[in-house]
Amino acid sequence: MAEEGVAGLSLATVARRLGIQPPSLYKYFPSRHAVYDALFRRGQEGYLEAVRRGAGPHEPGLAAMGPSLEAGARWIMENQVLAQLMFWRPVPGFTPSPEAYAPALAVHEHFAELIRAAVGRGELHPDAAGEEGLALAASLIAGPVSQQLSNEPGASYEEGRFTRLVPRLPAVFAAVYPPP
Amino acid sequence: MAEEGVAGLSLATVARRLGIQPPSLYKYFPSRHAVYDALFRRGQEGYLEAVRRGAGPHEPGLAAMGPSLEAGARWIMENQVLAQLMFWRPVPGFTPSPEAYAPALAVHEHFAELIRAAVGRGELHPDAAGEEGLALAASLIAGPVSQQLSNEPGASYEEGRFTRLVPRLPAVFAAVYPPP
DNA sequence: TAGCTTTGGCTACTGCCTATAGCCTAAGCT
DNA sequence: AGCTTAGGCTATAGGCAGTAGCCAAAGCTA
Numbered sequence: 001m002a003e004e005g006v007a008g009l010s011l012a013t014v015a016r017r018l019g020i021q022p023p024s025l026y027k028y029f030p031s032r033h034a035v036y037d038a039l040f041r042r043g044q045e046g047y048l049e050a051v052r053r054g055a056g057p058h059e060p061g062l063a064a065m066g067p068s069l070e071a072g073a074r075w076i077m078e079n080q081v082l083a084q085l086m087f088w089r090p091v092p093g094f095t096p097s098p099e100a101y102a103p104a105l106a107v108h109e110h111f112a113e114l115i116r117a118a119v120g121r122g123e124l125h126p127d128a129a130g131e132e133g134l135a136l137a138a139s140l141i142a143g144p145v146s147q148q149l150s151n152e153p154g155a156s157y158e159e160g161r162f163t164r165l166v167p168r169l170p171a172v173f174a175a176v177y178p179p180p
Numbered sequence: 181m182a183e184e185g186v187a188g189l190s191l192a193t194v195a196r197r198l199g200i201q202p203p204s205l206y207k208y209f210p211s212r213h214a215v216y217d218a219l220f221r222r223g224q225e226g227y228l229e230a231v232r233r234g235a236g237p238h239e240p241g242l243a244a245m246g247p248s249l250e251a252g253a254r255w256i257m258e259n260q261v262l263a264q265l266m267f268w269r270p271v272p273g274f275t276p277s278p279e280a281y282a283p284a285l286a287v288h289e290h291f292a293e294l295i296r297a298a299v300g301r302g303e304l305h306p307d308a309a310g311e312e313g314l315a316l317a318a319s320l321i322a323g324p325v326s327q328q329l330s331n332e333p334g335a336s337y338e339e340g341r342f343t344r345l346v347p348r349l350p351a352v353f354a355a356v357y358p359p360p
Numbered sequence: 361t362a363g364c365t366t367t368g369g370c371t372a373c374t375g376c377c378t379a380t381a382g383c384c385t386a387a388g389c390t
Numbered sequence: 391a392g393c394t395t396a397g398g399c400t401a402t403a404g405g406c407a408g409t410a411g412c413c414a415a416a417g418c419t420a
Contacts, residue, residue: 007187008272012377020398023379027397032378089330090270092188135327135341136348143323147315150269161315168316168356175355176348192406200369203408207368212407363419370413377406384399390392 001081006090011035033094036085041100043082048103050075051110060117062124066170068114069141072107073166076145077157084149087142111137128177136176140169181261186270189215213274216265221280223262228283230255231290240297242304246350248294249321252287253346256325257337264329267322291317308357316356320349 001009011032015022029035054071058064076083084090086104112134118124127133148155148162157163181189191212195202209215234251238244256263264270266284292314298304307313328335328342337343 005187005269005272005274007185007270010377011379021400022377023381023400024398026379084269087326087330088268088270089185089264089333090187090268092185094185131341132345135324136345139323139327139342139345140320141323142326143319143321144315146267146322146326147319150267153269161311162319165312165316165319172352172356176352190406191408201371202406203371203410204369206408210408361420365416365418367416368414370411372410372412374409375407378404380403381401382399383401385397387394387396389394 006081006084006088007092009035033091036091036094037097037100039082040085040096041103043079043086044100044103044107046079046082047072047075047086048107048110051107055110055114060114061121062114062118062170062174065111065114065118065173066167068111069169070166072141073145073163074157077148077155077160077163080149080153083145087145087149108134108138122179124174125177125180128173133177137173140173141166144169186261186264186268187272191215213271216271216274217277217280219262220265220276221283223259223266224280224283224287226259226262227252227255227266228287228290231287235290235294240294241301242294242298242350242354245291245294245298245353246347248291249349250346252321253325253343254337257328257335257340257343260329260333263325267325267329288314288318302359304354305357305360308353313357317353320353321346324349 009032011025012022014035015025018025029038051068051072055064055068058067076087089095112129115124115133115137116129119126119129128137144162144165148160152160152162155161155163189212191205192202194215195205198205209218231248231252235244235248238247269275292309295304295313295317296309299306299309308317324342324345328340332340332342335341335343
């Protein structure tokens with residue numbers, strides 16, 4: 001996948017590298033899509049853990065949002081292939097199972113919680129926690145990440161021309177939703 | 181491609197729908213990647229024309245940026261499959277030829293020009309036209325578009341939960357780079 | 361008008377892929 | 391001691407990209 005793109009995964013190649021015959025893989029996974037589903041799940045779980053750990057020690061609110069976003073972006077740059085599978089839809093016909101998708105909902109809830117906390121502390125306008133505010137927050141994260149993955153893949157979090165913007169995102173968001 | 185994802189394009193299926201045998205397609209395109217390249221180019225040209233036409237009547241500057249972004253986002257939602265090919269990298273092994281990529285550079289230059297004009301008119305801080313400002317501008321566009329394509333494909337520009345944010349982007353950008 | 365070239369179709373084929381059917385051996389459990 | 395299960399295998403079907411090479415009709419040229 002790293003060499004040829006996410007959709008380039010071939011079970012035959014996997015088998016070859018494992019030193020077994022292709023059909024033997026079907027003892028472990030019922031189909032190629034099942035392999036993708038397992039990868040998708042593993043990716044979502046890793047990403048969820050990264051954003052949670054990033055927020056970790058900080059008070060819930062804007063102060064936690066920055067480190068959490070950065071930790072997430074760093075995880076993505078270290079797991080680009082999984083990120084492509086998770087955030088784009090590169091594999092024809094593949095849609096993740098609800099179990100595999102569950103951690104993604106938890107990530108969304110994690111950031112919604114941080115934003116609500118920030119509103120509670122008077123750091124943001126209450127609208128920030130509304131549907132549109134959350135959509136904007138999600139888009140603000142997705143932007144640099146998507147640009148980085150498609151225009152400068154291979155770059156690390158530190159080098160990236162777009163990932164460098166991530167630490168500034170909380171300030172951008174706060175500028176859009178200043179406290180009343 | 182619309183039915184199964186960009187990477188799901190099969191020359192055999194194309195041939196079947198054209199009512200010819202698969203090898204006959206090779207009289208027109210030397211390979212599957214060449215088909216993608218032609219699509220990529222056509223997409224980039226269409227998108228470039230859309231953002232240019234969107235800016236069309238307006239004075240160069242912030243006033244033109246809004247309509248231009250909206251026109252671009254609308255084009256993307258009307259040509260989602262091409263947009264996936266252009267803005268993501270879904271096809272294993274495919275990288276566009278320089279000729280096909282040229283219009284993408286023109287799009288970048290188009291928005292850089294609008295931002296420089298806005299700076300010249302005192303609507304934005306000069307830093308907005310710097311490297312980081314342009315990267316942020318590009319990310320601001322990419323964010324809602326990417327979210328929309330991966331989370332709510334199928335939706336039209338008007339319906340989209342994320343495309344609705346596009347008209348607000350110039351104000352967001354201006355909030356980050358207020359004139360001195 | 362006669363003959364050559366080009367265009368655009370075709371069949372046959374190679375090699376790769378996913379997936380299924382069904383065989384077999386060895387380990388583990390009862 | 392015997393049954394079950396795990397995990398390997400071969401053979402095979404059917405789909406795909408791409409190549410080789412044939413052929414007819416259209417168009418161009420002497």
